[in-house]
Amino acid sequence: MTAPAVPVLKLSDVDVVRDGTPLLRSISLTVHQGEHWALLGSNGAGKSTLLSLAGALVHPTHGTVEVLGRTLGRVDLRELRSFVGHVDPRHPLRSPLRVRDVVLTGLTNTVEPVPRRRPTAEQRDRADRLLTTLGMGGKLDARWPTLSQGQRGRVLIARALMPRPRLLLLDEPATGLDLAAREQLLESLDTLRRDHPELATVLVTHHLEELPASTTHAMLLRTGECLASGAVDEVVTTDHITKCFDHPVHITRTDGRWTARTIRRIRTDPGKRI
Numbered sequence: 001m002t003a004p005a006v007p008v009l010k011l012s013d014v015d016v017v018r019d020g021t022p023l024l025r026s027i028s029l030t031v032h033q034g035e036h037w038a039l040l041g042s043n044g045a046g047k048s049t050l051l052s053l054a055g056a057l058v059h060p061t062h063g064t065v066e067v068l069g070r071t072l073g074r075v076d077l078r079e080l081r082s083f084v085g086h087v088d089p090r091h092p093l094r095s096p097l098r099v100r101d102v103v104l105t106g107l108t109n110t111v112e113p114v115p116r117r118r119p120t121a122e123q124r125d126r127a128d129r130l131l132t133t134l135g136m137g138g139k140l141d142a143r144w145p146t147l148s149q150g151q152r153g154r155v156l157i158a159r160a161l162m163p164r165p166r167l168l169l170l171d172e173p174a175t176g177l178d179l180a181a182r183e184q185l186l187e188s189l190d191t192l193r194r195d196h197p198e199l200a201t202v203l204v205t206h207h208l209e210e211l212p213a214s215t216t217h218a219m220l221l222r223t224g225e226c227l228a229s230g231a232v233d234e235v236v237t238t239d240h241i242t243k244c245f246d247h248p249v250h251i252t253r254t255d256g257r258w259t260a261r262t263i264r265r266i267r268t269d270p271g272k273r274i
């Protein structure tokens with residue numbers, strides 16, 4: 001019998017407290033290779049805090065966090081971070097780097113290229129292949145400031161994938177995108193997941209419409225606590241989402257994608273005959 005694979009990410013009974021305020025309470029989550037998790041919740045629910053634990057950026061106050069089998073607190077966080085791809089839409093690049101060079105900065109996890117460090121031909125090919133998978137093959141030499149927000153988002157995903165991470169974290173990747181850009185991004189994520197079955201991802205969003213069809217699991221957070229967690233079709237339901245956002249919504253899934261509509265209550269006015 002083969003030993004079960006070590007989870008890519010494992011949080012066990014985790015609390016995060018900052019300045020006396022509990023941000024996460026008793027959170028447990030296990031992510032395996034090939035799983036694609038959505039982390040959903042309203043503003044301030046604790047999604048980004050959970051993502052910072054997964055990205056080895058912060059320590060938990062209580063409980064344990066294991067990233068790729070290594071326990072936070074017992075390993076060098078900086079080294080661990082190099083195995084995790086973190087896509088932050090607020091990437092602080094200001095200079096007019098070419099798209100391919102932006103992706104290559106993923107190898108050194110720096111914003112600008114490291115002086116005197118020349119990428120190999122194999123690394124350049126890999127950058128081009130990743131950009132092509134993400135639908136940016138026609139823009140390899142374009143300059144960063146000339147890209148639209150949606151194009152930048154796809155370049156940042158390619159950048160995060162450069163060091164072949166086993167875990168990819170996506171913080172609201174579709175925020176601010178127009179309809180076409182959002183749809184292209186979600187399609188690119190579906191393709192990426194199909195082409196890289198070894199990868200696990202965790203994607204944070206407030207909006208069900210921003211979930212790729214390839215999402216396999218979901219966790220719902222509400223004021224720092226887990227409301228539901230598991231296979232996506234058991235978690236993303238009318239009941240759970242209504243409780244999670246404290247708002248009556250009806251959830252439907254069509255062609256793999258989700259939509260949420262407010263449940264309108266019919267107002268009855270006793271004094272008025274219809």
Ligand SMILES: Nc1ncnc2c1ncn2[C@@H]1O[C@H](COP(=O)(O)OP(=O)(O)OP(=O)(O)O)[C@@H](O)[C@H]1O
Nearest residue numbers: 018019021023041042043044045046047048049050
């Ligand atoms: N260092 C801190 N000290 C105190 N409170 C904090 C700190 N950092 C975050 N918070 C609070 O923790 C809560 C959770 O924040 P977090 O950013 O994780 O939520 P979120 O679900 O990602 O929210 P959003 O959807 O608005 O981005 C928020 O109420 C936030 O104000």
